[in-house]
Amino acid sequence: MSSGKIPVIELFGPTIQGEGMVIGKKTMFVRTAGCDYRCSWCDSAFTWDGSEKESIRLLTPTEMFQELMQLGGDNFSHVTISGGNPALIGQSMSEFIDLVHANDCKVGLETQGSRWQDWFVLVDDLTISPKPPSSGMKTDLSILDQIIQLLDPTKISLKVVIFNDEDFDYAKMIHKRFPGIDFYVSVGNANPYVEGDISSRLLQSLDWLWNKVIEDPEMNNVRALPQLHALVWANKRGV
């Protein structure tokens, strides 16, 4: 990678953030390429599995912001950085965030909490989503501890995607470890590549998850949400 450039695989919007701490908010999306994880059910595996590597472009922070302006004009006030894992990107991301802020927009970030970057402290809403057992990944809790300790608790949240009972128990363990951090559980999308309407399957999963939360006194303070974009737009890309 050239110094100062960021590997971008998708850049789109304006759209609506469908999940997590700013669910329902209008936002632009920047999706970086590359990930240190290989989650079995990853809904953005094209960012790391090589299947779309010809779409990866190395852009400067200025080029990224210019593209967002061309797409969105004055029609947004929030930019979400997602991946892949954007935490693989170094100092150039801090330049990008400064540019977004200079244009009176806020910045959201989605990352799994496996790596730290100094520019995390610039982010306005930071979702840390450690991956549960069904992903096949293993959480390094000491790194997660360090990351959360360095951040302003009012600007961050934890989010765990849940597919089964074992994932739910993992979510409880994470929630107990960080009781002062806003905590979200989210319904997993078991097949992110199938076409057609997937809403009834996802709503059944949400019903299941809600009942788990309702019955569990250790989960009184969590927020249990679906991925609204998957309910409304199914698995369509670029929205």
Place this chain on the structure above:
Amino acid sequence: MSSGKIPVIELFGPTIQGEGMVIGKKTMFVRTAGCDYRCSWCDSAFTWDGSEKESIRLLTPTEMFQELMQLGGDNFSHVTISGGNPALIGQSMSEFIDLVHANDCKVGLETQGSRWQDWFVLVDDLTISPKPPSSGMKTDLSILDQIIQLLDPTKISLKVVIFNDEDFDYAKMIHKRFPGIDFYVSVGNANPYVEGDISSRLLQSLDWLWNKVIEDPEMNNVRALPQLHALVWANKRGV
């Protein structure tokens, strides 16, 4: 009404808050009887149309909290007061809120912003939902101004239910009037009494609303959400 008693028509939970500023949160519900409005599409018309007047019970704050404890045990940390319009209830509601707080639980309130009560300042998350033209009601903006001026802006939000273009324009007017208050738009449920699955109709409405928000630079900062409980549980009562 006996002094100190509150007309309660429903009291249930634990369940999940399906909409607004604490969407996805586990909560108990207390629904008071009586309303100063008669919205054409009200999804809780039984609170004011006389159809279930034999269900209305006059309870003291202590009796209300005891029933919540019997239903929920240690399985909740949040109580939502809804109606009808709970703002018709006077000082006895402040006693109830004190009881809830004394038991380490938070209190949410849903009211339309047509009446003030001093106990509003005790509420932890207060949703003010002025009603758009499709309701058939007329908003008294000077009362709304006074109410919002008296409240801590970090603890409140505005929410407008939207059925059509005219409602959307009304929502924009309200949002512009109170730019510092978190603003939610919500998909209306055109038939809150039909049985069976209504999710595809509601998701189509959310798709429509999202596109309206996406295309409108004056709505960059709003959050556009569905009623999740209607998606998951359709029009079932008592959940």
